[in-house]
Amino acid sequence: MSQRHTTDRTKRTLVRTRVKAEQLLPVETGDIGVTTHENVYRGLRDRILFGGFLPGSAVTLRGLAETMGVSPMPIREAVRRLIAERALKLQDNRRVLVPPMTKEAFEQIVFTRKTLEPELAARALDNISDADIRAIKTIDQTVDRAMGVGDVQAYMRGNYRFHFAIYQRAHADILIALVESIWLQFGPFMRMAYGRIGTSLLEDHHQAAIAAIEHRDRKALKAAITADIVQGMNFIGEAVLKRPDLKT
Amino acid sequence: MSQRHTTDRTKRTLVRTRVKAEQLLPVETGDIGVTTHENVYRGLRDRILFGGFLPGSAVTLRGLAETMGVSPMPIREAVRRLIAERALKLQDNRRVLVPPMTKEAFEQIVFTRKTLEPELAARALDNISDADIRAIKTIDQTVDRAMGVGDVQAYMRGNYRFHFAIYQRAHADILIALVESIWLQFGPFMRMAYGRIGTSLLEDHHQAAIAAIEHRDRKALKAAITADIVQGMNFIGEAVLKRPDLKT
DNA sequence: ACCTCCCCATTGTGATCACATTAATGGCGC
DNA sequence: GCGCCATTAATGTGATCACAATGGGGAGGT
Numbered sequence: 001m002s003q004r005h006t007t008d009r010t011k012r013t014l015v016r017t018r019v020k021a022e023q024l025l026p027v028e029t030g031d032i033g034v035t036t037h038e039n040v041y042r043g044l045r046d047r048i049l050f051g052g053f054l055p056g057s058a059v060t061l062r063g064l065a066e067t068m069g070v071s072p073m074p075i076r077e078a079v080r081r082l083i084a085e086r087a088l089k090l091q092d093n094r095r096v097l098v099p100p101m102t103k104e105a106f107e108q109i110v111f112t113r114k115t116l117e118p119e120l121a122a123r124a125l126d127n128i129s130d131a132d133i134r135a136i137k138t139i140d141q142t143v144d145r146a147m148g149v150g151d152v153q154a155y156m157r158g159n160y161r162f163h164f165a166i167y168q169r170a171h172a173d174i175l176i177a178l179v180e181s182i183w184l185q186f187g188p189f190m191r192m193a194y195g196r197i198g199t200s201l202l203e204d205h206h207q208a209a210i211a212a213i214e215h216r217d218r219k220a221l222k223a224a225i226t227a228d229i230v231q232g233m234n235f236i237g238e239a240v241l242k243r244p245d246l247k248t
Numbered sequence: 249m250s251q252r253h254t255t256d257r258t259k260r261t262l263v264r265t266r267v268k269a270e271q272l273l274p275v276e277t278g279d280i281g282v283t284t285h286e287n288v289y290r291g292l293r294d295r296i297l298f299g300g301f302l303p304g305s306a307v308t309l310r311g312l313a314e315t316m317g318v319s320p321m322p323i324r325e326a327v328r329r330l331i332a333e334r335a336l337k338l339q340d341n342r343r344v345l346v347p348p349m350t351k352e353a354f355e356q357i358v359f360t361r362k363t364l365e366p367e368l369a370a371r372a373l374d375n376i377s378d379a380d381i382r383a384i385k386t387i388d389q390t391v392d393r394a395m396g397v398g399d400v401q402a403y404m405r406g407n408y409r410f411h412f413a414i415y416q417r418a419h420a421d422i423l424i425a426l427v428e429s430i431w432l433q434f435g436p437f438m439r440m441a442y443g444r445i446g447t448s449l450l451e452d453h454h455q456a457a458i459a460a461i462e463h464r465d466r467k468a469l470k471a472a473i474t475a476d477i478v479q480g481m482n483f484i485g486e487a488v489l490k491r492p493d494l495k496t
Numbered sequence: 497a498c499c500t501c502c503c504c505a506t507t508g509t510g511a512t513c514a515c516a517t518t519a520a521t522g523g524c525g526c
Numbered sequence: 527g528c529g530c531c532a533t534t535a536a537t538g539t540g541a542t543c544a545c546a547a548t549g550g551g552g553a554g555g556t
Contacts, residue, residue, distance in 0.1 A: 035342075035538085035539065035540090036539080036540070037539080037540085060506080060507065060508090061507075061508070062506080062507070062508095063507095070540085070541095071540060071541050071542080072508095072540095072541085072542095073539075073540050073541060073542090074539080074540065076325070076508085076509090077324070077325075077328050077539085077540095080325050080328045080329055080332075081328055081329070081331070081332040082332075083329070084328075084329040084330075084332035084333050085332050086422070086425060090508095093507095093508095093547090093548065093549085094283075094507075094508050094509080094547080094548080095507075095508080095548085095549095096507095096508085104419070104420075105421075105422055108420050108421075108422040108423050109422060111367075111423075112364075112422070112423065112426065115363055115364070115367075116360075116363070119359075119363075171352070172352075172356050173353075173356075174334070174353055174356040174357065174360070174430075174433065175356050175359075175360065177334060177429075178360065178426050178429070181425075181426070182422075185422065283508085283509065283510090284509080284510070285509080285510085308536080308537065308538090309537075309538070310536080310537070310538095311537095318510085319510060319511050319512080320511085320512095320538095321509075321510050321511060321512090322509080322510070324538085324539090325509085325510095338538095341517090341518065341519085341537095341538095342517080342518080342537075342538050342539080343518085343519090343537075343538080344537095344538085497556105498555105498556090499554105499555090499556085500553100500554090500555080500556100501552105501553090501554085501555100502551100502552090502553085502554100503550105503551090503552090503553100504549100504550090504551090504552105505548105505549085505550080505551100506547105506548085506549080506550095507546100507547085507548075507549090508545105508546095508547090508548095509544100509545085509546085509547100510543105510544085510545085510546105511542100511543085511544085511545105512541100512542085512543085512544105513540105513541085513542085513543100514539100514540085514541085514542105515538105515539085515540085515541105516537105516538095516539085516540105517536100517537085517538085517539100518535105518536085518537075518538095519534105519535085519536075519537085520533105520534080520535070520536085521532100521533085521534075521535085522531105522532095522533080522534090523530105523531090523532085523533095524529105524530085524531085524532095525528105525529095525530085525531100526527105526528090526529090526530100
């Protein structure tokens with residue numbers, strides 16, 4: 001992480017808070033040449049995708065700045081970006097929060113997933129090498145392990161990596177971007193559902209997807225992805241949205 | 249537009265450049281309570297959507313700041329937001345530009361439009377009032393007029409308003425956001441195509457869509473929207489992408 | 497005990513400066 | 527004249543300060 005502005009006062013302040021940040025957040029230092037706001041963005045994005053935030057959580061620029069040990073400036077840029085991706089919401093108060101889920105938003109998310117993700121998998125199929133398949137299997141094992149242990153965050157990270165390891169091979173960056181925005185929008189909600197229910201009851205259709213890939217069966221792959229989406233989203237949808245008292 | 253920081257130097261500078269900006273750009277002063285970067289965002293967004301930029305155009309923060317008569321700060325936020333929406337691209341040089349179109353991106357854009365927009369229209373159908381229909385017809389007349397005169401920007405603005413006047417009624421903000429991002433990505437490309445070919449050969453399926461809405465015929469509406477997309481995108485696709493020499 | 501008003505802390509926003517890096521330019525040698 | 531290199535200009539990024547607006551909390555009144 002390149003650090004400019006090495007006047008005495010600045011340096012001292014940064015060093016002090018930096019130490020604190022390293023204790024609190026496992027934010028990667030980032031590859032060289034990558035801007036600070038990019039690293040902040042990745043850190044926040046991971047927290048949203050993998051269950052580091054709950055819906056409705058308030059987010060403040062100065063708070064994040066202190067937590068992550070940087071000035072508010074790169075935080076502003078990263079948060080602005082996440083707002084544009086609908087991962088965060090800027091309410092009329094000009095306050096930033098992790099958007100709560102609604103029945104309507106959830107329905108649109110499920111629709112989009114069912115529409116775009118099987119298509120991405122189908123487009124990827126011909127580009128998935130044997131080495132890719134082995135890597136995907138390895139990822140799926142970590143998913144199973146996390147499910148068994150009940151580690152929500154590890155499960156969510158593994159599940160994300162499983163899906164996008166496939167989708168990535170479609171070389172369809174525009175579609176990928178749309179789907180990633182969708183995942184960012186249900187990440188905190190999924191976290192809340194699993195936090196409430198646990199991952200023990202969980203089942204997925206990863207094995208069917210892997211088998212379909214191995215057989216180069218496009219139709220079966222789309223079906224497996226669809227089934228995985230429907231099953232998973234039903235699970236977390238029923239876990240939370242059916243209780244009208246626990247809306248947030 | 250709220251303006252803080254009214255020290256002498258700042259004020260003088262801002263006033264001077266503000267006059268220049270009003271001559272150059274028809275940027276709305278914006279409703280009260282709206283932030284400056286929001287107004288900047290809308291201005292840039294409109295220019296991208298309605299043909300104010302060509303693919304490959306370079307964009308600089310200080311340049312825009314001077315043109316629009318504001319400090320670079322709100323420009324940064326607006327540009328960051330547009331980059332997140334894929335309307336602008338941040339290349340490795342850390343320079344910002346209007347992204348050029350590729351064959352692959354174009355195909356994904358067409359796929360997404362054909363997938364999501366008829367769905368949006370179908371969802372909107374039951375919420376379109378008679379007054380809405382009249383408004384949509386009025387918009388379509390401005391589209392016809394612009395086509396006749398050959399006013400590319402007016403045509404693009406009208407076409408956008410026609411489609412989204414329908415889509416808005418779906419009350420599906422997540423889907424709308426996805427489609428708007430897509431429109432931002434082909435806006436400059438469409439402008440280039442029309443700038444090269446002109447709008448005289450243009451035809452659309454707006455009348456069929458309006459008729460379908462009046463008959464509350466969901467199937468016909470989806471077909472009309474699909475036909476409109478296919479016809480329009482084929483037109484601009486052939487106008488540009490088929491010439492391998494004029495890639496940009 | 498509860499509601500209301502006022503004060504102060506906190507927050508997002510905009511402006512400005514400093515800096516590293518990349519692009520552009522002009523001059524020099526051949 | 528033409529290509530190469532050093533110098534300069536321009537650009538994105540981060541830090542810091544100032545300010546308006548919102549929110550929370552406590553005091554005072556009913």
